[in-house]
Amino acid sequence: MGCSSSLPDRNAGRLGSLNNGNSMVTDSKNLRVKLVLLGDSGVGKSCIVLRFVRGQFDPTSKVTVGASFLSQTLALQDSTTVKFEIWDTAGQERYAALAPLYYRGAAVAVVVYDITSPESFVKAKYWVKELQKHANPDIVMALVGNKADLHENRSVSVQDAQDYAEKNGMFFIETSAKTADNINQLFEEIAKRLPRTTSSS
Amino acid sequence: MDSSSAFSQPNFYDFLNRMRHPASADLVRAIKSFIVSFSFHTTDAENDSRKLQDFLVTMESTIKEHPLWAHASHEEIDSAVEGLEKYVMTKLFNRTFASSPEDVKADLYISEKIRLLQHFVRPDHLDVPRVLRNEASWLFAAKELQKINSFKVPREKLLCIMNCCRIINNLLLNISMSTNYVPAGADDFLPVLIYVTIKANPPQLHSNLKFIQLFRRQSKLVSEVEYYLTNLISAETFITNINASSLSMEESEFQENMQSAKIANEETVTGHSSVLQLSEDDATTMRRHGKEIHVNLEGCLYPFMGSEAKELTTEDVQQLLRLYQQVVTRYTMLTKALARLSLHEEQLLHIMKDPAGSTELKKEIEKRIHEGAK
Ligand SMILES: Nc1nc2c(ncn2[C@@H]2O[C@H](COP(=O)(O)OP(=O)(O)OP(=O)(O)O)[C@@H](O)[C@H]2O)c(=O)[nH]1
Ligand SMILES: [Mg+2]
Numbered sequence: 001m002g003c004s005s006s007l008p009d010r011n012a013g014r015l016g017s018l019n020n021g022n023s024m025v026t027d028s029k030n031l032r033v034k035l036v037l038l039g040d041s042g043v044g045k046s047c048i049v050l051r052f053v054r055g056q057f058d059p060t061s062k063v064t065v066g067a068s069f070l071s072q073t074l075a076l077q078d079s080t081t082v083k084f085e086i087w088d089t090a091g092q093e094r095y096a097a098l099a100p101l102y103y104r105g106a107a108v109a110v111v112v113y114d115i116t117s118p119e120s121f122v123k124a125k126y127w128v129k130e131l132q133k134h135a136n137p138d139i140v141m142a143l144v145g146n147k148a149d150l151h152e153n154r155s156v157s158v159q160d161a162q163d164y165a166e167k168n169g170m171f172f173i174e175t176s177a178k179t180a181d182n183i184n185q186l187f188e189e190i191a192k193r194l195p196r197t198t199s200s201s
Numbered sequence: 202m203d204s205s206s207a208f209s210q211p212n213f214y215d216f217l218n219r220m221r222h223p224a225s226a227d228l229v230r231a232i233k234s235f236i237v238s239f240s241f242h243t244t245d246a247e248n249d250s251r252k253l254q255d256f257l258v259t260m261e262s263t264i265k266e267h268p269l270w271a272h273a274s275h276e277e278i279d280s281a282v283e284g285l286e287k288y289v290m291t292k293l294f295n296r297t298f299a300s301s302p303e304d305v306k307a308d309l310y311i312s313e314k315i316r317l318l319q320h321f322v323r324p325d326h327l328d329v330p331r332v333l334r335n336e337a338s339w340l341f342a343a344k345e346l347q348k349i350n351s352f353k354v355p356r357e358k359l360l361c362i363m364n365c366c367r368i369i370n371n372l373l374l375n376i377s378m379s380t381n382y383v384p385a386g387a388d389d390f391l392p393v394l395i396y397v398t399i400k401a402n403p404p405q406l407h408s409n410l411k412f413i414q415l416f417r418r419q420s421k422l423v424s425e426v427e428y429y430l431t432n433l434i435s436a437e438t439f440i441t442n443i444n445a446s447s448l449s450m451e452e453s454e455f456q457e458n459m460q461s462a463k464i465a466n467e468e469t470v471t472g473h474s475s476v477l478q479l480s481e482d483d484a485t486t487m488r489r490h491g492k493e494i495h496v497n498l499e500g501c502l503y504p505f506m507g508s509e510a511k512e513l514t515t516e517d518v519q520q521l522l523r524l525y526q527q528v529v530t531r532y533t534m535l536t537k538a539l540a541r542l543s544l545h546e547e548q549l550l551h552i553m554k555d556p557a558g559s560t561e562l563k564k565e566i567e568k569r570i571h572e573g574a575k
Contacts, residue, residue, distance in 0.1 A: 032423075032424075046385065046386055067370070067384075067386065068386040068387040068389075068390045068391075068428070068432075069424075069425050069428040069429070071424070085424055085425075085428075087428055087431075088386040088387035088390075089387050090387045090388050090390075090391040090392065091387070091388050092328045092388060092392070094327075094328065094446075094447050094448075094449070095391060095392075095435075095439070097442075098391075098435045098438060098439060101431055101434060101435050101438065102431060102435070
């Protein structure tokens with residue numbers, strides 16, 4: 001790959017040093033968090049985001065205008081809110097080496113694979129390793145097996161994914177952006193796992 | 202994109218006015234001593250950045266408590282801190298911008314590289330989808346990036362980047378609404394931004410990005426603004442590292458392209474400098490003839506505007522012929538570009554006579570381009 005070698009260090013101390021507060025507390029009850037999605041091309045990252053942000057799946061719908069930066073606020077039961085700021089990253093192979101610039105300072109990383117594609121699961125593991133090496137040490141990571149509606153073509157077992165997630169301290173869930181199954185749960189579970197700075201105010 | 206919150210125009214004069222008020226003497230003293238403190242230390246960008254960021258945070262709380270801002274709204278406080286950033290960074294610009302030899306080198310490296318890449322990098326090499334290839338439209342986005350050195354304040358430099366990204370997003374939106382194209386988020390955006398950056402070859406790209414990251418108020422480098430800034434940093438990184446494989450090219454093909462680009466650039470460089478060499482002498486010539494010609498860079502590019510035929514030497518004529526050829530080539534290209542926008546030269550000149558012409562023209566051209574995109 002073209003520009004992989006020197007990437008992660010090149011800009012170290014620039015943006016990284018500025019925004020090290022990864023989840024900024026707007027006030028004690030309202031969190032704002034930066035979330036990145038990683039995973040093989042075609043696993044459904046964009047569809048998951050659209051489902052969550054706009055409540056719809058149809059990838060051809062014109063309202064979905066593929067914005068690369070989207071945000072959605074989630075109200076939790078304890079009457080706090082979490083505003084997810086979702087950073088889309090270019091999926092083409094030639095841009096893969098740029099990913100560290102995007103996940104630096106992220107509070108949440110959602111690593112997605114397609115339950116019908118073993119290669120995409122391998123790729124997911126690659127991203128987990130990358131994040132463990134280069135991302136913020138207290139980043140919240142979720143492993144997501146998407147396209148759960150295609151279970152008759154399943155080739156990654158729930159057990160395998162569950163085991164892998166556990167070993168790596170991740171939260172695991174299977175979703176379907178198509179049927180909306182577990183999409184909101186995914187984000188609610190993430191919200192619960194965010195470190196809360198117990199503010200004295 | 203939400204422009205209002207991040208980029209509402211802070212009222213700089215209001216800030217200066219308040220600073221003239223006797224009650225703000227303590228603030229003025231703090232600002233002055235902060236600026237003076239900079240000249241005591243050797244230049245270290247990271248250190249300067251920390252100092253400035255701390256200063257802005259401290260001053261923000263001072264202003265909040267200050268009698269002059271009693272009962273001030275959140276926006277007014279914010280505007281005051283923006284004013285402060287502008288004031289201080291204007292004073293410290295020469296010291297903080299492109300201040301190390303490494304920065305200068307990095308700027309030179311990337312702009313030289315882009316000058317080569319411009320010759321052969323096509324949208325295909327970057328995965329820009331076919332339907333998005335509307336070169337004329339991207340020029341507007343590129344223009345915004347090229348303005349970046351007209352500003353000395355981090356906020357205003359950042360605004361150029363945001364404007365560029367906004368134009369790209371609007372064009373993506375227009376195209377997806379007028380065709381069957383399904384927009385693909387960052388998969389569309391980043392390749393287009395990289396292509397636009399190559400087209401623009403923005404001045405001192407590395408230093409500008411570094412300057413914004415270090416000296417823009419930290420609390421403003423968040424959310425969407427941070428996202429789009431990161432995309433340009435990403436574009437810079439990609440371009441710096443471009444090689445055969447990042448463009449899906451054979452190594453030999455890449456090397457050949459770079460080589461012929463180098464040769465082509467060397468030719469234009471020698472062509473240009475022979476024109477520019479005349480500057481000193483011709484500046485005086487023109488004044489002697491009392492003609493109304495501005496002796497600026499443009500005047501130097503067309504050094505015979507004030508000359509008379511009988512004064513020309515054989516060398517002058519050779520020079521003149523070369524210039525004539527350059528000008529005709531450019532003129533032909535410009536006419537073609539206008540034709541593609543279905544604009545007529547006369548129309549253009551007519552619009553420009555009107556003082557409000559340039560805004561009108563910009564609107565008109567944008568309209569044409571949007572029509573062209575459909
Ligand atoms: N059956 C099914 N199809 C899905 C699901 N989620 C996404 N898809 C389909 O998978 C394809 C790819 O989805 P995207 O969301 O564009 O994938 P992506 O991960 O964003 O891909 P890149 O942007 O290339 O990295 C589309 O054709 C979707 O319709 C799902 O839950 N079930
Ligand atoms: Mg996508």
